[in-house]
Amino acid sequence: xxxxxxxxxxxxxxxxxxxxxxxxxxxxxxxxxxxxxxxxxxxxxxxxxxxxxxxxxxxxxxxxxxxxxxxxxxxxxxxxxxxxxxxxxxxxxxxxxxxxxxxxxxxxxxxxxxxxxxxxxxxxxxxxxxxxxxxxxxxxxxxxxxxxxxxxxxxxxxxxxxxxxxxxxxxxxxxxxxxxxxxxxxxxxxxxxxxxxxxxxxxxxxxxxxxxxxxxxxxxxxxxxxxxxxxxxxxxxxxxxxxxxxxxxxxxxxxxxxxxxxxxxxxxxxxxxxxxxxxxxxxxxxxxxxxxxxxxxxxxxxxxxxxxxxxxxxxxxxxxxxxxxxxxxxxxxxxxxxxxxxxxxxxxxxxxxxxxxxxxxxxxxxxxxxxxxxxxxxxxxxxxxxxxxxxxxxxxxxxxxxxxxxxxxxxxxxxxxxxxxxxxxxxxxxxxxxxxxxxxxxxxxxxxxxxxxxxxxxxxxxxxxxxxxxxxxxxxxxxxx
Numbered sequence: 001x002x003x004x005x006x007x008x009x010x011x012x013x014x015x016x017x018x019x020x021x022x023x024x025x026x027x028x029x030x031x032x033x034x035x036x037x038x039x040x041x042x043x044x045x046x047x048x049x050x051x052x053x054x055x056x057x058x059x060x061x062x063x064x065x066x067x068x069x070x071x072x073x074x075x076x077x078x079x080x081x082x083x084x085x086x087x088x089x090x091x092x093x094x095x096x097x098x099x100x101x102x103x104x105x106x107x108x109x110x111x112x113x114x115x116x117x118x119x120x121x122x123x124x125x126x127x128x129x130x131x132x133x134x135x136x137x138x139x140x141x142x143x144x145x146x147x148x149x150x151x152x153x154x155x156x157x158x159x160x161x162x163x164x165x166x167x168x169x170x171x172x173x174x175x176x177x178x179x180x181x182x183x184x185x186x187x188x189x190x191x192x193x194x195x196x197x198x199x200x201x202x203x204x205x206x207x208x209x210x211x212x213x214x215x216x217x218x219x220x221x222x223x224x225x226x227x228x229x230x231x232x233x234x235x236x237x238x239x240x241x242x243x244x245x246x247x248x249x250x251x252x253x254x255x256x257x258x259x260x261x262x263x264x265x266x267x268x269x270x271x272x273x274x275x276x277x278x279x280x281x282x283x284x285x286x287x288x289x290x291x292x293x294x295x296x297x298x299x300x301x302x303x304x305x306x307x308x309x310x311x312x313x314x315x316x317x318x319x320x321x322x323x324x325x326x327x328x329x330x331x332x333x334x335x336x337x338x339x340x341x342x343x344x345x346x347x348x349x350x351x352x353x354x355x356x357x358x359x360x361x362x363x364x365x366x367x368x369x370x371x372x373x374x375x376x377x378x379x380x381x382x383x384x385x386x387x388x389x390x391x392x393x394x395x396x397x398x399x400x401x402x403x404x405x406x407x408x409x410x411x412x413x414x415x416x417x418x419x420x421x422x423x424x425x426x427x428x429x430x431x432x433x434x435x436x437x438x439x440x441x442x443x444x445x446x447x448x449x450x451x452x453x454x455x456x457x458x459x460x461x462x463x464x465x466x467x468x469x470x471x472x473x474x475x476x477x478x479x480x481x
Contacts, residue, residue: 015206024045029185049216072171087105092187127141152231176204234257259410260415263415265424266398275312289413343380352372422439422440
């Protein structure tokens with residue numbers, strides 16, 4: 001089998017009620033590194049989408065009544081299967097998303113960990129039991145599954161975004177309808193197959209792929225059988241979905257856009273900062289909501305930081321991710337690549353100095369990394385989430401100036417701080433208006449930690465102890481004494 005074909009037995013049809021179903025229309029899945037077709041997948045209609053809702057609703061009662069230990073064991077089996085077949089998962093990610101092999105293996109491993117983490121959390125949801133202060137009753141607090149969960153995932157992390165939602169929902173006793181991005185549906189369908197093999201009952205997990213995301217989502221969110229929405233994507237689309245969920249007062253978890261600042265403060269170890277920046281910026285080719293988007297570097301170290309960063313970027317090999325020697329793969333599509341080019345052109349027109357580092361292949365949705373000097377805070381590259389391998393550097397004269405600029409955004413997902421020591425880093429971190437802060441390291445995401453942001457970067461948390469509670473509702477019992 002060619003390394004540029006999808007693994008054998010990869011599902012391509014809709015997954016509804018435990019059955020793989022055909023559809024009248026189909027979509028092409030494109031390999032962004034070659035711009036050739038990988039597979040034809042189902043293109044669900046509104047009727048099929050509501051069929052998936054019905055299947056999830058029919059399975060809800062029995063699944064919610066299973067013991068937490070049963071759910072835990074199924075999720076653990078899913079973790080084991082996914083771990084055993086991790087290279088199949090990574091290959092799918094590379095082929096449909098374009099990212100480099102190390103990033104794909106990293107994502108697949110991270111994605112599997114959500115099954116393990118929530119297999120453990122399934123049996124550890126704590127309630128409450130205490131006498132009322134008045135002494136007239138006992139206050140018992142317990143948690144119930146929220147119900148049918150509708151999940152919408154993006155193209156940049158097709159495995160991790162699916163498992164980060166499915167694992168806690170299933171652990172909580174909810175059922176699910178998952179709609180992955182049309183650009184990267186194969187990984188989500190493969191994960192559904194893993195869950196089926198792990199023993200998830202028919203109807204508990206349903207996956208629909210479609211070219212009509214808006215109408216499909218409107219139909220699903222209008223259905224009274226749907227109890228909650230979990231969305232990862234842009235803030236713009238998130239606001240549109242929140243307007244719809246408001247009509248039904250539907251609980252919603254939103255992981256939205258970011259504009260992550262990366263602060264290199266006076267006295268910071270520059271080489272460590274560059275190593276961290278290579279992870280924070282270049283992981284996934286910069287196509288991550290957690291990617292460092294703008295760099296605020298103290299004037300005493302900016303020249304050294306810029307030169308060292310460029311040297312590190314020159315060591316990257318650019319090319320198709322399926323070649324394991326490459327470090328930077330393709331963007332997910334030519335459209336996404338061209339958006340980055342447009343932002344670089346706008347920056348140049350504003351007086352910034354973009355410099356391409358290395359040469360990208362001519363065929364495919366590739367783009368070279370760019371370092372951009374003479375960037376002014378408030379300009380295009382500091383106001384827009386680039387979602388690509390672009391490094392805009394702003395020179396600052398003090399920590400206070402860096403913090404002020406870093407917080408000057410509508411977004412607040414994550415910040416990165418490199419300081420002379422951890423104490424200074426923690427002090428500055430507490431001034432940051434972001435839900436997560438990485439101090440003297442370039443990576444913060446962990447299934448055991450609460451992932452989420454402040455301001456327009458979202459609502460709720462995924463992962464950690466909080467993740468399962470996005471799919472649980474509190475019930476209070478007043479018991480007469």
